[in-house]
Amino acid sequence: MAIINHFDKRSGNTYVYESISYWDKEKQQPRSNRTLIGKIDKETGKVVPTDGRGKKRNQVASDIKSKQGPVPIESVKRRFCGATYLFDEISDKLGITTDLKSCFPDTYKQILSVAYYMILEDHSPLSRFERWDDIHKHPYGKNISSQRSSELFASITEEQKNKYFSFQGRRHAEDEYWAYDTTSISSYSEVLKQAQYGKNKEDDRLPQINLALVFGEKSGLPFYYRKLAGNIPDVKTVQNLLCDLSTLGFDKVKLVMDRGFYSEANINALLKEHLKFIVATKVSLSIVRVELDKIYDELATFPNLNEQYDVYSQTVTTEWDYVQERPYKGDVLRDKRRVYIHLYYNIDKSAEDQRNFDRKLLTCKRELLSGQRIKEHESFYKKYFEVKETPKRGIQVEVKQDAINQAKRYYGYFAFLSNEKMDSITALELYRNKDVIEKAFGNLKERLNMRRTLVSSEKSLDGKLFTAFVGLEILSYIKLHMQQKKLFSDYTLQSFLDKLDVIECFENPGYELRIGEVLEKQKKLYEAMDVLPPA
Structure with a gap:
């Protein structure tokens, strides 16, 4: 349906028609039915009903904007x-x-x-x-x-914004996992209260704000974000996220997060709300290390090899020491909750970890022998080296082989913690789907020009x-x-968008919008997007 203006030279009036296009099967060509709505008042520019057969209700005629369809074309344009x-x-x-x-x-x-x-x-x-x-x-x-x-x-x-997030969130798959992560956005502005110096993930030496983003893994689409102060670590954001999602009406969600979000408090908060989760963890955690040691000798064996992902994997069931403080009762609830630990071993990762570790050992040994110690490396020196110094023999450095062997024992291993029953490969696939959020951060910063912001106020930044x-x-x-x-x-x-961006349209008063030539390659690109080509 379209709204068309037609200037009548005989009367000097501009009449407004409602045009509905259809396909004439007999003549095998597009046709249209036009119905007179009214004419445009020369003084006010508004549509007034006519006294003829095309007279419409006053409400429709007096407010053409209330009708669906394009705004009447007022000037000649080619765009x-x-x-x-x-x-x-x-x-x-x-x-x-x-x-x-x-x-x-x-x-x-x-x-x-x-x-x-x-x-x-x-x-x-x-x-x-x-x-x-x-x-x-x-x-x-x-x-x-x-x-x-x-x-x-x-x-x-x-x-x-919250109303919009709520609407969009309800359009996502109900049973999908939602990936959650944060990124930093640098700012040149000196008026932003939340722009703080923090751990910049891209080593940009500017104050920053952090942006938390939630993505649907099945839909591949974002539906919620939150702006944070630049000095807030990831681990501190989870419990506020849960409150935000609850406020938006999402009480039963499934979250996938990397190990920067792991903490006992966050796991307890997720369990308290009966929410499903998959969280990456360090292998050094006691709950993980105990279970890994139990199956250490059998994990990296042929029956546990997955060819597609080139990993050995196994899932074990264990218990989480759940703790919930109850201020309203003045006590602390302690309980056992069933959780699953998904354990993995990758040979290539093990070799890379060992190579990097050996290079760091060589670098630190040279620093000790030269007497040019680095403050940030002191804990590493103490853990892996025995240093002796005598007036006659000078500085002597020996490695602590037992400590080195213990460190290398767990190279190549990684783990996830979840509270929903699934096999280790399903958990791995769900976690790897989180890559969609990393790509989204790239789109936000590069394609949408949000890597560094310069705005005049907090409100302007929020809206942008x-x-x-x-x-x-x-x-x-x-x-x-x-x-x-x-x-x-x-x-x-870029080339995909450029391929479509060259298609033109032509606008003339009194006529419907006309689309220029659309090539077969362009039609196929629209179809790949599940979109009908323009006609």
Whole structure:
């Protein structure tokens, strides 16, 4: 359905029609039925009902914006639309447009347009949006200046964001595991309270904020993020995450996390809420080491070899010493909870670990012999070397072979802790699917230009992050389908988007939008995205 304006030279009036396209089977060509809605008042520019057969209800005629369909074309334009058409279709398919419209009824089109711009113009500042607007068709359809984009970002509230996260989360598979991780985003701004110096994962010497992201492993899509102060370690974020998810209405979730999130307090919190989890752990943990020692001699044997992942693996059942403080009763509840430890051994990892360890031993021995000790290595010296010094023989350094043998005994081994019954390979596959979140961080920083931020206020940063998150949802869908259809053998993400971005559309007042030529290769790319080509 489309809304069409038609200028009548005889009367000097511009009439507004509702046009519905259909396929004529007899004539084998597209046709359309047009129904007169009214005419445009020359003074007010509003649509007023006519007295003829096409008269519509006053409500429909007086407010043409309330009707679904495109805004009437007002000027002659020729613009690129192939990539933004794809984004429109993906946004509709994922419910992004519907959910944004529910949460941001006045600004959802601007949010979509800026998100599209961030995807296609990955390294360009928002000050260049006007140039992009001139040559691209997009939801808002008008320029968004730097000042207007700042106002847009500042208008996005926490309540609106949480409502959107809740809507999007309910569209995900109910039984899927959710990958959770954090990344650091550096900032040049001096006005951000949460920009702090912390453990920067990319060795960037700038204050940073941390961004926590939750991804669905089956859907391959993000649906929640949270901004954190840059000096908060990963392990401290889990319990607040659980509170956030509960607030959004997600009480029964399954989380996959790396070992930076492991702590006894976090495991107790997950068990308390009866949530399923898979968490990577250090082999040095006593609960893991005890179980590994029991099966050490049999783990790396042929029956436990998995050819696909090139690992030896086995799952054991054990008990977790559950502790829950109950302030309301003034006591501490202690109990045993069943958990599963998934143990793995990889020969290549073992060889690499030993090689790195031996190189560190050589480096530290040279430091000791030269007398140029490094403060950060003191604990390593003490653990693995015996150092003696006499006036006659000077510095003598001997290795503690028993300590070295003990360290090398566990090289090549790694472990996961879970509370849902599954075999070791299933646990490994679920954990490795967490790679999708690492790729998402790359998209966020590189493709959406969020590696380093320069904003004028906390509100602007919050709004810009949310808009980038919307872009990340669309990007994640595209990359997931490119991977599934093996398109990365022929295209990069950039060349894929470029291939579609050259498709043009033509706008003329009184006529429907006309799409330029779409080649067969371009049609196949749309089909690979499960999207019908534009027509």
